[in-house]
Amino acid sequence: MATASNGNTLKVRYFDIDENPKEHYLNAEKGLKSWLFTVDHKRIGIMYLASIVLFFAVGGLLALVLRTELLTPAENLMNAETYNRVFTVHGAVMVFLFIIPSIPAALGNFLLPIMLGAKDVAFPRLNLASFWIYSIGALFTLVSLAVNPIDTGWTFYTPYSVQTGSAVILMTFGVFIMGFSSILTGMNFIVTIHKLRAPGLTWGRLPLFCWAMYATSVIQVLATPVLAITLALLIMERTLGIGIFDPALGGDPVLYQHFFWFYSHPAVYIMIVPAFGVISELIATFSRKTIFGYWAIAMSSLAIAFIGSLVWGHHMFVSGQSELSTVVFSFLTFFVGIPTGIKIFNWLATMHKGSIDMKTPMLYAVIFLFLFTIGGVTGIMLGAISVNVHLHDTYYVVAHFHYVMMGGTVMAFLGGLHFWWPKMFGKMYSEFWGKISAAIIFVGFNLTFLPQFIMGSQGMPRRYYSYIDQFQTMHQLSTIGSYVLGVGFLIIAVYLVHSLIWGKKAPANPWGSRSLDWMTSSPPAHHNFNYTPVINNGPYDYHKPISEFTLGIAEDHEHGESVEKAKEETKA
Amino acid sequence: MAHATGTVESHVQHHFKSSDQQFSSAKLGMWLFLFTEIMFFGGLFVAYIVYRAWNPELFTLAATQLDTVLGAVNTVVLIGSSLTVALAIRAAQFDKQKQIINYLLITIFLATVFLVIKYFEYTHKFDMGILPGAMYTFEGIDHPKANVFFSIYYMMTGLHGIHVVIGIGLMVWLVLKAMKGAYTSSYYTPVEITGLYWHLVDIIWIFLFPLMYLID
Amino acid sequence: MSAHHAIPLKTLLSTTLALVVLTVVTIAVFYLNIPAPFDVVVALFLATFKATLVAMFFMGLYYDEKFNTVVLIFSFLFFFVFIGITLLDTLFRESSISIW
Numbered sequence: 001m002a003t004a005s006n007g008n009t010l011k012v013r014y015f016d017i018d019e020n021p022k023e024h025y026l027n028a029e030k031g032l033k034s035w036l037f038t039v040d041h042k043r044i045g046i047m048y049l050a051s052i053v054l055f056f057a058v059g060g061l062l063a064l065v066l067r068t069e070l071l072t073p074a075e076n077l078m079n080a081e082t083y084n085r086v087f088t089v090h091g092a093v094m095v096f097l098f099i100i101p102s103i104p105a106a107l108g109n110f111l112l113p114i115m116l117g118a119k120d121v122a123f124p125r126l127n128l129a130s131f132w133i134y135s136i137g138a139l140f141t142l143v144s145l146a147v148n149p150i151d152t153g154w155t156f157y158t159p160y161s162v163q164t165g166s167a168v169i170l171m172t173f174g175v176f177i178m179g180f181s182s183i184l185t186g187m188n189f190i191v192t193i194h195k196l197r198a199p200g201l202t203w204g205r206l207p208l209f210c211w212a213m214y215a216t217s218v219i220q221v222l223a224t225p226v227l228a229i230t231l232a233l234l235i236m237e238r239t240l241g242i243g244i245f246d247p248a249l250g251g252d253p254v255l256y257q258h259f260f261w262f263y264s265h266p267a268v269y270i271m272i273v274p275a276f277g278v279i280s281e282l283i284a285t286f287s288r289k290t291i292f293g294y295w296a297i298a299m300s301s302l303a304i305a306f307i308g309s310l311v312w313g314h315h316m317f318v319s320g321q322s323e324l325s326t327v328v329f330s331f332l333t334f335f336v337g338i339p340t341g342i343k344i345f346n347w348l349a350t351m352h353k354g355s356i357d358m359k360t361p362m363l364y365a366v367i368f369l370f371l372f373t374i375g376g377v378t379g380i381m382l383g384a385i386s387v388n389v390h391l392h393d394t395y396y397v398v399a400h401f402h403y404v405m406m407g408g409t410v411m412a413f414l415g416g417l418h419f420w421w422p423k424m425f426g427k428m429y430s431e432f433w434g435k436i437s438a439a440i441i442f443v444g445f446n447l448t449f450l451p452q453f454i455m456g457s458q459g460m461p462r463r464y465y466s467y468i469d470q471f472q473t474m475h476q477l478s479t480i481g482s483y484v485l486g487v488g489f490l491i492i493a494v495y496l497v498h499s500l501i502w503g504k505k506a507p508a509n510p511w512g513s514r515s516l517d518w519m520t521s522s523p524p525a526h527h528n529f530n531y532t533p534v535i536n537n538g539p540y541d542y543h544k545p546i547s548e549f550t551l552g553i554a555e556d557h558e559h560g561e562s563v564e565k566a567k568e569e570t571k572a
Numbered sequence: 573m574a575h576a577t578g579t580v581e582s583h584v585q586h587h588f589k590s591s592d593q594q595f596s597s598a599k600l601g602m603w604l605f606l607f608t609e610i611m612f613f614g615g616l617f618v619a620y621i622v623y624r625a626w627n628p629e630l631f632t633l634a635a636t637q638l639d640t641v642l643g644a645v646n647t648v649v650l651i652g653s654s655l656t657v658a659l660a661i662r663a664a665q666f667d668k669q670k671q672i673i674n675y676l677l678i679t680i681f682l683a684t685v686f687l688v689i690k691y692f693e694y695t696h697k698f699d700m701g702i703l704p705g706a707m708y709t710f711e712g713i714d715h716p717k718a719n720v721f722f723s724i725y726y727m728m729t730g731l732h733g734i735h736v737v738i739g740i741g742l743m744v745w746l747v748l749k750a751m752k753g754a755y756t757s758s759y760y761t762p763v764e765i766t767g768l769y770w771h772l773v774d775i776i777w778i779f780l781f782p783l784m785y786l787i788d
Numbered sequence: 789m790s791a792h793h794a795i796p797l798k799t800l801l802s803t804t805l806a807l808v809v810l811t812v813v814t815i816a817v818f819y820l821n822i823p824a825p826f827d828v829v830v831a832l833f834l835a836t837f838k839a840t841l842v843a844m845f846f847m848g849l850y851y852d853e854k855f856n857t858v859v860l861i862f863s864f865l866f867f868f869v870f871i872g873i874t875l876l877d878t879l880f881r882e883s884s885i886s887i888w
């Protein structure tokens with residue numbers, strides 16, 4: 001007997017997991033159409049995964065081009081104008097096409113319903129629509145590249161974005177459309193978490209990844225509409241000349257920055273909070289320990305979502321906003337450090353005295369802790385007005401946000417990708433090459449971005465295709481580092497593709513994890529579970545040996561058939 | 573109206589356990605969507621407030637060009653349409669097929685009246701040279717930023733108007749489905765949800781009316 | 789409380805009546821020419837009251853799961869955050885602070 005979240009008592013049966021599923025979501029249906037028009041959250045997740053990997057490659061190649069231009073102060077590959085376009089496209093692709101959908105839309109879609117013991121997200125068709133909206137938005141941005149690549153920087157600041165001849169409208173319209181995809185995903189996840197938890201899965205038993213997705217979804221729903229109206233007004237500004245943001249017509253460009261950052265600062269939490277969720281799972285699993293401070297970690301995500309929407313003006317300290325607001329924004333910015341710090345300390349406390357197993361995902365988690373802490377602390381430094389006036393728009397800022405976005409989110413994404421790879425595809429990757437490439441990426445990353453802190457603090461401004469000779473050594477170190485990074489990612493691509501084709505078959509629970517996503521076969525069944533699972537343990541109950549760790553099956557009136565089948569199969 | 577468990581009705585999708593669960597999920601989803609709508613319009617309200625705080629005299633001057641009577645009539649029209657859409661939902665809850673359709677048709681009619689009035693307001697202004705943005709040529713308002721006021725006016729009422737048009741589209745679709753008898757007391761989620769949307773369109777107008785037409 | 793609550797006919801009608809009356813009051817107040825900024829305050833107070841009526845009785849929040857009300861309240865809260873903090877800039881551009 002177990003007690004469901006609604007207080008009803010349910011009869012439960014124990015079952016074993018099917019280690020060799022004959023039918024699973026990958027082979028349930030065949031053909032391209034069965035993918036493009038699927039409403040299965042797992043397939044939609046995989047399609048997102050493929051898309052974001054593609055865009056990461058595009059953005060990454062552009063980055064290598066940028067770094068190659070900066071090898072010497074001279075004009076190596078391109079002139080200043082082309083350089084402007086390349087860094088804009090790099091930034092916009094990485095932010096809007098890669099990092100924002102990365103963990104939520106790819107991993108989140110795949111995992112969230114499984115972790116909740118649900119058959120799908122609350123609105124499966126909306127979920128598919130959100131993927132298609134994303135694709136259409138992406139198409140617009142690609143068309144804008146063919147027409148006249150935009151050169152405003154990913155922030156599209158007025159008045160330049162009103163004056164430039166590049167295809168601002170196409171690009172921003174693409175981003176506008178993709179915003180709706182993000183909103184739909186967020187809505188879907190919030191409703192799914194509220195309404196579709198399996199019996200016994202109380203709020204206190206939610207895996208921390210779900211809490212992180214919840215906080216992320218809140219930010220998505222809250223902030224993205226403001227981006228939409230901002231870009232809509234920008235498009236109107238260009239087409240009709242409405243004069244709200246354009247100073248030439250009586251408008252106020254600083255107001256544009258308020259609008260833009262009201263979305264885009266919370267957006268950095270859309271990027272990092274899912275990463276926090278992944279890291280919580282990795283650290284608990286590979287430390288073989290109950291997570292330390294479950295509620296502190298869960299609630300700090302929500303606290304970040306809230307405080308994070310009060311601090312946008314720290315991007316505008318030198319924009320001409322009032323002194324009063326500068327002081328207030330600086331003051332509030334420091335508060336973001338508190339929930340973030342709470343998380344870091346809880347993870348460290350989880351690792352403390354755990355039996356740590358340094359598999360590749362855990363390696364990435366540790367790299368994350370190291371790099372993200374640097375990124376976060378430099379963010380706090382940038383939040384101090386007097387320091388910011390000196391460092392604003394220098395490479396110091398560039399280094400800061402790459403430490404958080406790449407050192408934080410991308411590392412967590414890689415960790416999560418390796419961690420759930422066996423679950424998603426039913427294949428193991430090469431642990432040896434996994435560790436090698438993680439090490440290469442760690443070295444390459446620091447070689448690329450540490451010098452940027454140094455030259456930034458010495459005054460090297462961002463967004464220039466050339467520089468004074470004094471900075472040459474630092475720029476060259478950075479460029480070499482970026483090549484090392486490139487090699488690291490190439491190795492990952494090779495062994496992951498290899499594993500897809502020739503990889504060893506993965507067991508259902510290769511890491512001995514305790515959360516629900518590992519209590520189904522690898523790859524999962526078409527509808528995740530062929531019965532309604534009843535949760536009678538916490539997701540981090542590592543004090544129980546795995547042999548005693550069990551799930552129940554609810555006697556289910558409504559899906560009587562499938563329950564009968566499950567009972568037979570599991571011979572409880 | 574709660575359902576006896578035991579049978580799965582045909583409208584319940586496979587990943588929901590019951591009709592109630594599906595209904596309350598859809599409703600929560602819609603409320604979250606309305607949240608995004610409020611933030612979406614919220615951006616325009618922010619622009620409005622900021623510019624009004626900067627140029628209070630401009631807003632007093634410019635509002636004289638807006639027709640208070642037409643604005644007031646439209647407010648009442650929208651309130652009426654909110655009532656009829658609520659009555660359509662009620663009809664569905666009591667399985668009155670015919671009434672669902674009738675009330676929706678009245679709502680569509682009222683929404684159209686709103687748009688027609690809006691059309692006359694717009695064209696009247698266009699004739700005077702009060703055009704959005706850079707095309708603004710009107711000289712009757714002695715203020716350098718008069719164009720900005722009307723940009724905000726057109727953006728806010730225009731976006732609201734687009735929402736009215738979308739609402740009409742949704743309700744036409746509901747009528748077509750209702751004629752096939754798609755909605756009963758055990759399943760009327762689309763009617764309920766469109767109703768929520770329509771009420772929000774009303775609420776936004778309730779704020780727009782005093783903020784645009786009633787400035788002195 | 790079931791989500792499928794049929795709202796009584798009397799409630800719907802009296803809500804409509806209240807909304808129309810409040811619209812008339814709003815316009816009457818406008819012609820009273822209350823000095824600024826109180827005219828805006830009164831107008832917004834009335835509009836908010838009307839919106840609350842719509843949300844509670846037309847949209848059924850009064851009968852509904854409480855969390856839907858929470859969602860609505862949060863949306864207004866975040867709107868106030870947006871406008872409130874933006875005004876800290878736009879209203880104080882000219883003045884410099886001398887606390888040090």
Ligand code: HEM
Pocket residue numbers: 155268269271272314315333334336337340375376377378379380381382383384388391392393397400401404405408409
């Ligand atoms: C501890 C939390 C953080 C604080 C206090 C913080 C603070 C700051 C500040 C003050 C700036 C403005 C620097 C300037 O332009 O003068 C900045 C820039 C930036 N931060 Fe952070 N940050 C934090 C975390 C993050 C995270 C987690 C991300 C992304 C995942 C991020 C991404 C960015 C980006 C992209 C920029 C540059 C935007 C641009 O101008 O293009 N930050 N940060």
Ligand SMILES: [Cu+2]
Pocket residue numbers: 264265268311312314315
């Ligand atoms: Cu920020």
